[in-house]
Amino acid sequence: MIAPTPEPPYVVVIFTSLRTSGDHGYDATAARMEEGAAEQPGYLGIESARGVDGLGITVSYWATAADATAWKHVAEHLDAQRRGRDQWYRAYAVRVCEVRRAYDGPEGRGDQG
Amino acid sequence: MIAPTPEPPYVVVIFTSLRTSGDHGYDATAARMEEGAAEQPGYLGIESARGVDGLGITVSYWATAADATAWKHVAEHLDAQRRGRDQWYRAYAVRVCEVRRAYDGPEGRGDQG
Numbered sequence: 001m002i003a004p005t006p007e008p009p010y011v012v013v014i015f016t017s018l019r020t021s022g023d024h025g026y027d028a029t030a031a032r033m034e035e036g037a038a039e040q041p042g043y044l045g046i047e048s049a050r051g052v053d054g055l056g057i058t059v060s061y062w063a064t065a066a067d068a069t070a071w072k073h074v075a076e077h078l079d080a081q082r083r084g085r086d087q088w089y090r091a092y093a094v095r096v097c098e099v100r101r102a103y104d105g106p107e108g109r110g111d112q113g
Numbered sequence: 114m115i116a117p118t119p120e121p122p123y124v125v126v127i128f129t130s131l132r133t134s135g136d137h138g139y140d141a142t143a144a145r146m147e148e149g150a151a152e153q154p155g156y157l158g159i160e161s162a163r164g165v166d167g168l169g170i171t172v173s174y175w176a177t178a179a180d181a182t183a184w185k186h187v188a189e190h191l192d193a194q195r196r197g198r199d200q201w202y203r204a205y206a207v208r209v210c211e212v213r214r215a216y217d218g219p220e221g222r223g224d225q226g
Binding site: 059099 | 114115116118121125127129130160162163164166168169170172178198199203204205206207208209210211212213214215216217218219
């Protein structure tokens with residue numbers, strides 16, 4: 001779902017990745033990482049999609065850059081990052097950004113699911 | 114593919130969306146918009162994924178916020194935005210951000226495809 005976020009400024013980490021073939025425990029760990037992120041101070045929300053071409057985009061929203069950095073250094077997340085580099089990802093890019101402006105729509109069509 | 118981008122700072126527009134059902138010309142217009150963006154001044158790259166749950170994330174990278182805003186106001190893009198509000202999207206969010214830090218990996222596995 002589309003993450004409801006407060007008025008800017010806040011921080012977003014964009015993680016773009018291409019997977020290697022095979023699961024190798026990826027799906028279970030990815031689900032645990034989404035749960036783990038949601039328990040961290042400053043967590044605002046997460047959005048994630050992976051297309052049929054294999055490109056995945058996960059955007060996680062944080063109150064401050066320090067909150068995003070703290071999650072990067074949580075032990076279970078560090079272990080997942082190591083497995084990602086060693087096994088799960090052919091390539092990835094991480095971009096840490098400050099959200100300056102935000103708007104949404106369309107309004108009036110009911111729940112966004 | 115993962116967009117190669119220069120050293121920060123640069124600008125990213127994160128467009129997150131949930132589609133309505135049916136195509137209604139969406140796929141053809143989406144492809145044209147990716148081509149149109151690539152012709153604009155300040156365009157740095159684009160990454161896009163839509164998962165099986167219907168959530169789509171498109172991130173477009175720009176040299177400056179003015180470049181991103183200029184693309185928002187190109188006539189063909191304005192028409193696509195109107196059709197998006199009227200027909201294609203149940204809900205969407207747009208976030209305009211400044212990229213502060215970026216890194217990538219793993220290295221040494223050849224082309225990222």
